[in-house]
Amino acid sequence: MSGDQHLGPWRLRWRNKVRVDGGNEVLVARSARVRGCYFDIKGQGNRLVIGPRANLRGVRLQMLGNGCELLVGEGTVIGEDCFLSCREEGTRLSVGADGMFSRYVKIMAGDGHDILQDGVKINPARSIAIGDHVWLADAVTVLKGVSIGSGAVVGIGSVVTRDVPGNAIAAGNPSRVVKQGVEWVR
Numbered sequence: 001m002s003g004d005q006h007l008g009p010w011r012l013r014w015r016n017k018v019r020v021d022g023g024n025e026v027l028v029a030r031s032a033r034v035r036g037c038y039f040d041i042k043g044q045g046n047r048l049v050i051g052p053r054a055n056l057r058g059v060r061l062q063m064l065g066n067g068c069e070l071l072v073g074e075g076t077v078i079g080e081d082c083f084l085s086c087r088e089e090g091t092r093l094s095v096g097a098d099g100m101f102s103r104y105v106k107i108m109a110g111d112g113h114d115i116l117q118d119g120v121k122i123n124p125a126r127s128i129a130i131g132d133h134v135w136l137a138d139a140v141t142v143l144k145g146v147s148i149g150s151g152a153v154v155g156i157g158s159v160v161t162r163d164v165p166g167n168a169i170a171a172g173n174p175s176r177v178v179k180q181g182v183e184w185v186r
Helices: none
Strands: 017-020 025-029 031-035 036-041 047-050 054-059 060-064 069-071 083-086 092-095 107-108 128-129 168-172 175-180
Touching: 069 083, 083 092
Parallel strands: 017 036, 025 047, 031 054, 036 060, 047 069, 060 083, 069 092, 083 107, 092 128
Antiparallel strands: 168 175
C-alpha cells in the first residue's frame, strides 16, 4: 500500500468511536483521514485495513464473527452514514483503490439474522468484492456475494444483488446493467 506506514487501532480513537475485541488486527495508513466513524469489531482473527489517503467520514464499519476481512483501498472516499458489514466467519469485503461512495451506502456481506429451515441455516453470508475506481451514488445497497468491476457506476437508490461488470452503469431495484463501456471522472 504505497509504503505508507500503518498504525494500530489507537489511531482511530481520536474523533471516532471504537470497539475492538482483542485478537483482531486493525491497520490504518498514516495518511488516511478517518473521523466521526464507528468501528465495532467482535470475535477473533478479524482484519481491518484502511489504505493510504482513504477518506472516511461518519461511516459505520462492523465485523462480527471470526476470520473476517474488511479492506478499504488507497484513495477511496466513503461518505457520511455509510454502513459496511462482515457478519459471519470468513467473510471478506474488499473495496479497491480510488472509489467514491456517496452518502447512505450500505454494503452487507450477510443478512444480519439467520433464517432456518428444518433447523438448518439457509442464508449464509458471502464475500463482496468492489474493484478500483467504482462510484456508488447515494443510498445504494450492495448485498452479499456481489462483485462490482473496476470503473463501474451504480445509480442512486439501487439495490445490487448480482455482479456488475467493469466500466458499466447499473441502476434500479434490483439493479441491472443499463450501459457498458463507460468511464467516469471525479
